[in-house]
Amino acid sequence: xxxxxxxxxxxxIAIITINRPEKRNAINSAVREGLFDAxxxxxxxxxxxxxxxxxxxxxxxxxxxxxxxxxxxxxxTLPPGFFPVLGDNVNxxxxxxxxxxxxxFAGGWMFAxxxxxxxxxxxxxxxxxxxKVGRGFPWAAPxxxxxxxxxMAEILMTGRPISAQRAHEIGFVNRLTDAGGALDGALELxxxxxxNAPLTVAAAKELIAxxxxxxxxxxxxxxxxxFDRVYRSEDAQEGxxxxxxxxxxxxxxx
Numbered sequence: 001x002x003x004x005x006x007x008x009x010x011x012x013i014a015i016i017t018i019n020r021p022e023k024r025n026a027i028n029s030a031v032r033e034g035l036f037d038a039x040x041x042x043x044x045x046x047x048x049x050x051x052x053x054x055x056x057x058x059x060x061x062x063x064x065x066x067x068x069x070x071x072x073x074x075x076x077t078l079p080p081g082f083f084p085v086l087g088d089n090v091n092x093x094x095x096x097x098x099x100x101x102x103x104x105f106a107g108g109w110m111f112a113x114x115x116x117x118x119x120x121x122x123x124x125x126x127x128x129x130x131x132k133v134g135r136g137f138p139w140a141a142p143x144x145x146x147x148x149x150x151x152m153a154e155i156l157m158t159g160r161p162i163s164a165q166r167a168h169e170i171g172f173v174n175r176l177t178d179a180g181g182a183l184d185g186a187l188e189l190x191x192x193x194x195x196n197a198p199l200t201v202a203a204a205k206e207l208i209a210x211x212x213x214x215x216x217x218x219x220x221x222x223x224x225x226x227f228d229r230v231y232r233s234e235d236a237q238e239g240x241x242x243x244x245x246x247x248x249x250x251x252x253x254x
Contacts (some may be wrong), residue, residue: 006035006056009133012049013187014042021057027083027107028066035084042090046253049194049201051092052186053115054099054106058179061098061124064106067133083107085139086114087209093202096195096199099186100124102175105161109138112172113146116205119175120164125174127161129168145212147172198253203227210252 006017016038018025023160025031042048081089086096098104098115105127107133111120112126120126130137142151147170155162177185193201207226211219230236233250242249 004028004030004101005038007038007085009048010187012047013190014038014045014048014051015183015187016051016053020064023066024060024063024103025055025057025108026063026066028069031034031066036090038222039084039086039090039092041065042094048094049198050094050190052094052099052183052190053096053111054183054186055101058101058103058123060108061100061104061182062108062111063103064108064129083110083139085110087142088114088139093205095185095201095205099182100126100164101180101182103127103161105129105133106137110137110157112142113143116208117189118167119177119182120167120173121140121177121179121182121185121190123159123179124164124182126164126167126169127159128155129159129161131157131159136182142212157230161180197230197249199230199233199235199252203230225241 004018004020006019008015010016016035018027018031018035020026020028020031029222042051084090086092095116096114098112098118098120100112100118100120101124103125104112104117104120104232105125106129109126109128128137128140137156140152140156151170164173164176168176175185203226207223210222210226214222234254235249239249
């Protein structure tokens, strides 16, 4: 870990915090390195069931790339793998929840978008602001599967931020909390997910990923393959047994 990124374990839940509040948690080289390291750590720890990504302080979840550093580097097209992006150059089997406190702009929106779920406090704002500084957002392409087309067009073309309430209304945010409550809300959601059968949760994440661009028939075939391991697992027998015996299941993740 770098000082720009803090990694914490709370039981089966990992919390990753971008720790540059004085710079609105802008993404510099230390943040990029720290996030890559944190995601590697999660991938290598079978005891972690859910991860949360958040930002330090109450002003910004992440304000996007550190433009001063970007200017000094003189970057044009970003090199492959420049940012750690879940589902692209980083793959995790466990679900990741964005806990958004304050502004999630540009690359901050990207980080919220790449997570499987999003909890935001009511003071949060979301914006893809690149049009205001002449930069690009190829990473926004998957957004078409998350929000309506015309709303996406307005967000991309105007660069104007939207409120957490609006992000919730259009389906980008799962849950809203009071000011300062995003992490607690994310922990509540993470705890609920972590209590479920881990193989089934991982398969749910995979199902969403592999069926996004498929038609109905192909998606059904893919889903059958994704869940084959789940049905054949020890946990698939433990769940009904625990229900019958009126006790909490003891998941073995196998």
